[in-house]
Amino acid sequence: MxxxxxxxxxxxxxxxxxxxxxxxxxxxxxxxxxxxxxxxxxxxxxxxxxxxxxxxxxxxxxxxxxxxxxxxxxxxxxxxxxxxxxxxxxxxxxxxxxxxxxxxxxxxxxxxxxxxxxxxxxxxxxxxxxxxxxxxxxxxxxxxxxxxxxxxxxxxxxxxxxxxxxKEHFVSREEKEQALDFICGILEGKPFYALSQHIARFSSSAEDATRFFGTAEMFFRDVLVSFYDRDGSLVNEREEMQRIRRCADRFTPRQMAEAAVCAENAQKDLAFHVSPGRALKYMIFDIQEKLKG
Ligand SMILES: [Zn+2]
Missing domain, CATH: 3.40.50.300 (P-loop containing nucleotide triphosphate hydrolases)
Structure with a gap:
């Protein structure tokens, strides 16, 4: 083998x-x-x-x-x-x-x-x-x-x-690009109204929201890994190294671990039939609160 x-x-x-x-x-x-x-x-x-x-x-x-x-x-x-x-x-x-x-x-x-x-x-x-x-x-x-x-x-x-x-399979490169822009917007602390287009885009169905939460969780984990691995050989999405590094410079490992948990909780919310829009807003709110603290 x-x-x-x-x-x-x-x-x-x-x-x-x-x-x-x-x-x-x-x-x-x-x-x-x-x-x-x-x-x-x-x-x-x-x-x-x-x-x-x-x-x-x-x-x-x-x-x-x-x-x-x-x-x-x-x-x-x-x-x-x-x-x-x-x-x-x-x-x-x-x-x-x-x-x-x-x-x-x-x-x-x-x-x-x-x-x-x-x-x-x-x-x-x-x-x-x-x-x-x-x-x-x-x-x-x-x-x-x-x-x-x-x-x-x-x-x-x-x-x-x-x-x-x-479950995280994206239909197109464009959709993935949008998801990552959205994630970075959340991390930058943008308010709901500035993210409304993205929110609408990824809460139109539970499937869209599931894919988004999975991508967000993976991204946060990649940032977390990059703290221990500066050349990026361990990250999942190597093509996103620039974004990953920018976040690693700005946030602490603890903050990224908490953000990953928020994305996981959002997936659980969906499983308990919380509406996609609500689960998404909870996640944004939770992550932004964690990053402030
Ligand atoms: Zn051998």
Whole structure:
């Protein structure tokens, strides 16, 4: 199994390869999408990251690759399958991490079905996500990342597969451009009347609003990631680097994390049948309040 065996998700795979080649793999990675695809992608990523060749994909020949294929690699621990992930499972995972970290070797901890972690399990994992032992990388795989607590999500870089991104698919480049102008207008603190055209454009249906909220959340997360990654190899939308940098210069990571939560809450409002227009106005108001404080 390697990246070259996978179908689709080209942008995401390119992003993962850049991360491997840069030698700076973020310690908390959240993969969201269809379970089978997510697993194939995450395992290909870990294999490529451990491969002795370090050229972005697994060679399949070196000792590290062969150990990985034989499920015999001491640098990988996997938990989570069909059932609930409990805090004792997380505890064991963390213990393994503590022991291995002394060797200074990379260690990948993979939690499958991460959304089946109990609240206690998530809280237990949180501290390790905040300050992982050296060399330890935690990969969370989820079909629906919204089921994880906001604190867990805010400490991870998101890797959304195409199967999770469909809801954010934009009809045209022009629509996306409008959405990003709108997002920047909100961040600049423009009042409702100055944004009325955009508000009308993105609240004409629940689908339009859903796509907009998804884009806004992704944008805020990209700004958040850019604080830790000045060359932009980890952001989702590299073509938006200029906008992303402008926001990173102007706001704090905390403000961007809060803005991302506001965009998530707006998506939840829609799910609870709040009208698109109202959900959109709540989001604008919330974000602008958070940026003032
Ligand atoms: Zn290899």
């Amino acid at each position: 390697s990246f070259s065996d996978l179908q689709g998700n080209e942008n995401l795979i390119a992003r993962l390869k850049r991360m491997i080649c840069s030698g700076r793999i973020f310690h908390g990675c959240l993969f969201e999408g269809n379970a089978k695809e997510t697993e194939a992608l995450a395992f290909s990523f870990v294999k490529a990251a451990l491969c002795e060749r370090q050229d972005g994909d697994a060679c399949g020949i070196c000792t590290a690759c062969r150990k990985f294929e034989a499920q015999n690699s001491e640098d990988v621990s996997v938990i989570g399958g069909d059932g609930t992930v409990r805090d004792k499972d997380i505890e064991m995972l963390i213990q393994t991490a503590m022991k291995k970290s002394y060797t200074g070797h990379p260690l990948f901890l993979i939690v499958r079905n991460a959304e089946r972690m109990t609240l206690r399990a998530q809280n237990r994992l949180l501290k390790t996500l905040e300050e992982p032992p050296s060399g330890v990388r935690i990969l969370l795989l989820a079909e629906n990342a919204e089921l994880l607590t906001p604190t867990i999500r805010s400490r991870c870089i998101f890797f959304r597969l195409e199967s999770a991104l469909q």
